[in-house]
Amino acid sequence: MTLPAVPLLEAQNLERRFGAARALAGVSLSVFxxxxxxxxxPNGAGKTTLLRVLAGLARxxxxxxxxxxxxxxxxxxxxxxxxLLSHQSQLYGELTPIENLEFAARLYGVPxxxxxxxxxxxxxGLSDRGDDPVRSLSRGMVQRVAIARAVLHRPSVLLLDxxxxxxxxxxxxxxxxLLARERSAGRALVLVTHDPHDAWELATHTHxxxxxxxxxxxxxxxxxxxxxxxxxxxxxx
Amino acid sequence: xxxxxxxxxxxxxxxxxxxxxxxxxxALVYVLALRYTSVERFQGLPQKIFYVHVPAAWSAxxxxxxxxxxxxxxxxxxxxxxxxxxxxxxxxxxxxSMVMLTxxxxxxxPVWNTWWTWDARLTFTLIxxxxxxxxxxxxxxxxxPGERARFSAVLGILGMVLVPFVHLTVYLFRTLxxxxxxxxxxxxxxPGDMLRTLLISVGVYTILLIGFVVMRYxxxxxxxxxxxDAG
Amino acid sequence: MLEFLRVALNVAWxxxxxxxxxxxxxxxxxxxxxxxxxxxxxxxxxAAVSREMLAPSVLWITFSFSGVIALNRxxxxxxxxxxxxxxxxxxxSRSALFLGKYLANLAFVxxxxxxxxxxxxxxxxxxxxxVLAGIVLTAILATTGFVAVGTVFAAMTxxxxxxxxxxxxxxxxxLLPPVIGAVQVTARLLSGRPVSEIAGWxxxxxxxxLVFVTLCLLLFxxxxxx
Numbered sequence: 001m002t003l004p005a006v007p008l009l010e011a012q013n014l015e016r017r018f019g020a021a022r023a024l025a026g027v028s029l030s031v032f033x034x035x036x037x038x039x040x041x042p043n044g045a046g047k048t049t050l051l052r053v054l055a056g057l058a059r060x061x062x063x064x065x066x067x068x069x070x071x072x073x074x075x076x077x078x079x080x081x082x083x084l085l086s087h088q089s090q091l092y093g094e095l096t097p098i099e100n101l102e103f104a105a106r107l108y109g110v111p112x113x114x115x116x117x118x119x120x121x122x123x124x125g126l127s128d129r130g131d132d133p134v135r136s137l138s139r140g141m142v143q144r145v146a147i148a149r150a151v152l153h154r155p156s157v158l159l160l161d162x163x164x165x166x167x168x169x170x171x172x173x174x175x176x177x178l179l180a181r182e183r184s185a186g187r188a189l190v191l192v193t194h195d196p197h198d199a200w201e202l203a204t205h206t207h208x209x210x211x212x213x214x215x216x217x218x219x220x221x222x223x224x225x226x227x228x229x230x231x232x233x234x235x236x237x
Numbered sequence: 238x239x240x241x242x243x244x245x246x247x248x249x250x251x252x253x254x255x256x257x258x259x260x261x262x263x264a265l266v267y268v269l270a271l272r273y274t275s276v277e278r279f280q281g282l283p284q285k286i287f288y289v290h291v292p293a294a295w296s297a298x299x300x301x302x303x304x305x306x307x308x309x310x311x312x313x314x315x316x317x318x319x320x321x322x323x324x325x326x327x328x329x330x331x332x333x334s335m336v337m338l339t340x341x342x343x344x345x346x347p348v349w350n351t352w353w354t355w356d357a358r359l360t361f362t363l364i365x366x367x368x369x370x371x372x373x374x375x376x377x378x379x380x381x382p383g384e385r386a387r388f389s390a391v392l393g394i395l396g397m398v399l400v401p402f403v404h405l406t407v408y409l410f411r412t413l414x415x416x417x418x419x420x421x422x423x424x425x426x427x428p429g430d431m432l433r434t435l436l437i438s439v440g441v442y443t444i445l446l447i448g449f450v451v452m453r454y455x456x457x458x459x460x461x462x463x464x465x466d467a468g
Numbered sequence: 469m470l471e472f473l474r475v476a477l478n479v480a481w482x483x484x485x486x487x488x489x490x491x492x493x494x495x496x497x498x499x500x501x502x503x504x505x506x507x508x509x510x511x512x513x514x515a516a517v518s519r520e521m522l523a524p525s526v527l528w529i530t531f532s533f534s535g536v537i538a539l540n541r542x543x544x545x546x547x548x549x550x551x552x553x554x555x556x557x558x559x560x561s562r563s564a565l566f567l568g569k570y571l572a573n574l575a576f577v578x579x580x581x582x583x584x585x586x587x588x589x590x591x592x593x594x595x596x597x598x599v600l601a602g603i604v605l606t607a608i609l610a611t612t613g614f615v616a617v618g619t620v621f622a623a624m625t626x627x628x629x630x631x632x633x634x635x636x637x638x639x640x641x642x643l644l645p646p647v648i649g650a651v652q653v654t655a656r657l658l659s660g661r662p663v664s665e666i667a668g669w670x671x672x673x674x675x676x677x678l679v680f681v682t683l684c685l686l687l688f689x690x691x692x693x694x
Contacts, residue, residue, distance in 0.1 A: 018317055018383045057556055058694035061315075080559040090554035092482070092545065094489040106478050107558040133489070149554070312690050364641045371638045378628035383694070388624045391687045392638065395617065398683060402645040402676055410648055 006069040007032055008081070008188045009157045014053055015062035016046075016212075023049040024060065025212035029190075031157060036179075036189040036202045038220070041209035042235065047192045050209065051161050054190065055084045068156065080108065083155035087162045089146040093135040097121055097145045100134060101152060108153035120148040124178060140171030147178050151187075158182060160191040164198040176202065200224045208234055245458035252452025259445035266438045286344040288434055292442035293336040294358075297365055299446060300330025304372070305397025308390035320386035321461070323393060324376060325453035329446060331369040337362045360407045368396045382461075472567070475560045479568025484575060486545055493541040494579065501534040501584040505591050519592050524654035527588050528647050531607065532614065534584065535577045536636050539618040542573050543626035556692055566688035570619045570681075577615055581607055599657040602666070606657075609673040610650035616677075616684045617642040623691050642680075649673045 009031040016024040023046045031037060041047050052058040054065055056072045056079045065072040067081040084090075091100045098117050105113035105120075121130050124144040129137060134145065143163070150158060160179070164172050179202055183189055191199050196206065200220075208216035208231050215234040221227055270288045307323040310316075341359050342352045353359070372392055379385040487493060508526045512519075546552035555565050585603070589596055596603060618639050625634040649669045656666050 018386075021382070052694065055557060057553060076559045076561055078559070079557060082557070084553065084557055086550065086553065088550035088553070090551050090557075091549050092486055092551055093548055094486045094545075095482075099485070103478070103482050104554065104558075107475065107555070107560060109559075312687075364644060367637075367641050371641070374634060374637060375624065375628070378625075378630065378634060387690055387693065391620065391624070391691055394687065395620070395642070395680075395683065398679060399642055399645070402672075402679075403641065406645045406648045406672065410652070 007066075008068060009054065009190070010066045010069075011054060011063065012066075013063040014050070014060045014065070016049055016053060016058065017061050022212050024053065026063075027209070027212070027214060028063075029054075029207075031188045031190060033156070033186045033188055034183060035204045036183055036191060036199070037205045037207060038196055038199055038203035039190065039192045039207045039209055040194060040196050040231065041215075043194075045209045046212040047209050048161055051084070051086075051159050051190070051192050055079075055082055055159050057084075080153060081156045082159060083150040083153070083157070084159045085146055085150040085161070085163050087165045089134070089142045090149065091134045091142065091145060094133055096131050096133055097126060097137075097148075098130040100145065101149055104149050104152050110153055116152060120152050121145070124148045125174075139166055140168060140174070143167060143171060143175060144178070147175065151182060155187070157188045157190065160189060162193055163191065164193065164195075172198065196224050196227060210235060242459065242462055245455050245462060248455030248458060249452055250455075252448050252450070252455055255444060255448030256452060257448075259441055259448050262437075262441035262444060266434065266441050269434050269437065286340050288438045290337060290340040290344055291435065292439045293333045293340065294362065295439055296442045296446045297330050297333040297337055297362065297369075299443070300326045300333060300450075301365060301368070301400065302397065303450075304330065304393045308393030308397070311386060311390045312394075317382070317386065317461075320389065321454055321457045322450070323389065325450045325457060327369055327372045327376075327389075327393075328453055329449040331366070331373060332449070333442075333446070334362055334366040334369055338366055361404055364403050364407075365400070368399070372396070472561060472564045475564040476567035476571060479555070479565055480571040480575070483542070483545070483569065483572035487541070487572075487576065493538060494576065497534045497538045497576075497580045498583050500537055501530045501580060502587055504530045504533065505584070505587055509591050519594070520658060523588075523592050523594050523658060524651045526592070527585075527654060528610075528651050530584055530588070531577075531581055531611070531650075532643050532647055534580050535611065535615065536618060536639055538576045538580060539573060539615070539622045539639075540626075540632060540635055542569055542619060542622045544631075547626055562689035562692045563685045565692070566619065566685055569623075570616055570684070573615050573619050573622075574612065577611055578608075581611065594658060602657045603654060606650050606653045606670070606673070609670060609677060610646040613646045613673065613677040613680050614639070614643050616681045620684045620688060620691065623688070645676050646673060649676075 007030040009029070011027060011029040014024050014027045016022070027046075027050060029037065039047055039050070049058065053060050056065070059073070067078045070078045072078045091097075092103075095103070098121065101117035101120050102113045105116045110116050118127070118130070121127055124147055126141060126144055126148075129141060134142060137145070158179075163175055163179070167175060176199065179189060179191075179199075183202065189202065191202070193199060196203075203220045205218065206216070206220045206227055207214055216230060266288060270285050303326040304323045307319050307326065311319040311323065338359075341362065345359075346352055372389060375392055376385055376389055379388060505526065508522065508529075512522060543552070546555065556562070585607075588594070618635070621635055621638045625631045625638065628634050649672050653666050653669050653673075
C-alpha cells in the first residue's frame, strides 16, 4: 500500500507559551490513514494542550497544524476533517441523543441531519434510548453518544483525550470496538492516555511527551511492558 | 533568565526614580498652590483642591486610554509585555480615579454644601472607577495568563469605546459642574498664575503616572519570572 | 452570509430548546421582575413621590436587572459537559456562534420584558394608550445594546469563581447609556411630550446599539481563541 503524499494531519514544530512558561516546546507529528498514535506522559507534560492545538481549539504560539495539507489557522472549514472525543461529552444534558446529534449534524452542514443522526445512534447501539434526555443516561451510554457525535461528519482524523477514563470494563470494551471499527474504515486516531494498556491493541505508533517535547516516538513495539520500561528510563534519565 | 530579572529590576529602579521626582514635584506644587497662587474670588480657599482634582482626572483618563490602546495592540500582536503594561496602567488609573472621587466631595462640600452631586463630571469619574475596578476584578478571577490577557484586552477595548457614550449621556442628563474653564475653544479664562500652577501640576501628575506605571511594570515582570522559575 | 445566519439560527434555536426543557432561568427572571415591582410599590412614600415620577426608573431597573439574571445562564449551559468545545470544533465562524447566543439571549430578555410590562401597567396604574408603540420601540433599542455586551461578559465570567457577582459588576457601566436614554424617553412619553424631544435620545440608543453589536461580533472570536 502506498502512502499518500499528504498526511491527514500534520503538526510542525508546535510551541505554546505565554511569557516564560512553556506548555509545548517544539512538537511535530504526521498522521496517515489507518494509523493510531498513542500519546502518553506524566501530568502536566502538555498532552491535553497538544490535543487542543491539533483540534484547532487552542492557538500555538509558533508552528502550524495542517489538515490534509490545508492550514488550520484562520480557516474554519479545515476543522471539518477533525473530530474530538474528550472525557467530557460535549452534549447538552437537557436534550435527547437524537436532538444532540441532529444539532451537531446541522452545525457541520451534513446533508439530511435527521437520518444521519438516527444512523449514527444506531451504529453505537443506542437507538432505543434516542428520545431520553442525555441527563438520564449512564456514563458508558453517554460516551457512546459522544463517539457518535465525534464521527458524525466523517472526519478523517479522530482525536481522543482519555476516552477510557471513568468507564467500566464493559464500556471500555465497547469503546475500543467502536474505535477499532473507525480505524479500519481508514480514519486516523490520535489517542492521549495516561495508561497505555487501555488502547495498546489499537495503537500503531507510540509517543512519550515530557515537558512539552517528545522523549520517545516511533512505531509501536511488541509489548506494552517494554514500552513502559523505556518510558520510565526516559523519565528518570 | 537572570538577564530578564536584571531588566525587571532596572524598570523598578527607573520607576522609583521617576516617582521620587514626581513626589518632589508634588511638594513643589502644593507650596506653589498654597502660597504663590492667587485665591479664587467666589470659592475661596477650597478651590485650591482644583490643582489636585483636575490633574488626577487627567491622569485617570490618560491611564484609561492607555489601557484601551494597549488592549488593541495586544489582541493584534499577542505580546505578553503589552498585557503587563495594560495591567499596570489600570492599577495606577484606579488609584488616580480614587483620588478624584475623594477630592471631588472634599471640594464640593464647602463650595456647594453637599458631599456628592450627580453632575456630569463626577458621575463620569465614578463610572471610570467602576470600569477600572471591573478590570482588576476580572484579572484577579482568571488564573490562566493567556486567557486573562485576552479577556482583559476585550474589556479594555469595550470600556474605551464606552467612555464617550457615558460622557455624552451623563452630560446631556445633568450639568452642575463648573463649566470648562481651560479646555475651551477660545483662550483659557483662568488668570495667568492659576493656569501656570495648574499646568505644572498636570505635568507633575504625568511624571507620577509614568513613574508608578513603570514601577508596577517592573514588579509584575519580576513576579512573572519568579512564578515561572518556581513552576 | 447566508451560511453565517444559518449557523447563528441553529445555535439560537438550540439554546431556546434547552431553556424550554428546564424553564428554570425564565421563571426566576420573571419572578424576580415581579418581586422588584412589588417592592417598589410598597417602598415608596405615596404622599411624597408620585407613581408617575417613579415609573420610568422602576421599569428600567426591573428590565435591566432581570436581563442580567437571564444572561448568566447563556454560557452556563455550555460549561456542562464542555459543550462549548463542541461548538468551537465545528467548521463555523466564531462570530456566527456569538450571533446565535446573542439572538437567543435577546429572545429570552424580550420574553421577560413582554411579561413584565403588563405587570408594570397593573401595579403602577400607568396609562400606556397612545405611547405603547413608543415604549416598545425604546425597549427594543435599549435591550439590543446591553444584551450584546452582556453576552460577551457572560462568556468571560462563566468560568470565574464568583460568576454571578462578576457579571453585574462588569456590565453595570455598560448599562448606563442605554438605561439613561431609555428612562429619559419613557419619562417623556408618559408625560406626553412631543416626539421631537425624544428623537435625539432614540438616535443615541440606536448608535450605541450599532457600535456595540458590531464591536462584540468582532471581539468575541478573541475570547474563544485559547
